[in-house]
Amino acid sequence: MKTTEKHNERVANMTFASVYPHYITKVEKKGRTIEELHEVIHWLTGYNKQKLQELIENKATFQEFFQQATLNPKAYLIKGVICGYRIEEIDNPLTQQVRYLDKLIDELAKGRNMQKIFRT
Incomplete structure (x- = not known):
């Protein structure tokens, strides 16, 4: 699917810290835990809790967030609409x-x- 350059730029410049609290709210509202959220983030990016906290404190953009990540080799198996x-x-x-x-x-x-x- 074609995304616009403006959309891609907006996504790249959005900070992980600005979205992270929404992730927490979303999972906790449905009875899941922050630990499970961190497990999911770790699986995708390789980041541990300490590195996540560092990225949040430094207000890393999503571009910086994913540049520093080691993406899971199975990430390509993530499919669907979001x-x-x-x-x-x-x-x-x-x-x-x-x-x-x-x-x-x-x-x-x-x-x-x-x-x-x-994806196991």
């Missing part, structure tokens, strides 16, 4: 990675089993 976009059709790699994260957090909030979230 925010009106079919993930596997997004042509901008950074926007696609952000949507991978959004999709995993959605799956967590919907009560999906962790093994399925981790």
Whole structure:
């Protein structure tokens, strides 16, 4: 799916710290824990709790967030629609990675089993 340059730029410049509290609210509202959220983020990016905190404190943009990440080799298996976009059709790699994260957090909030979230 074609995303506009303006949309991709907006995603790239958004800070992880500005979205992270929404992730927490979303998963906790559905009975999941922050620890599970951190597990999902770790699976996708390789970041531990300390590195996440550092990125939040430094107000890292999503561009910086994913530049420093070691993306899980199974990330390409994340498919479906999120925010009106079919993930596997997004042509901008950074926007696609952000949507991978959004999709995993959605799956967590919907009560999906962790093994399925981790594509095992």
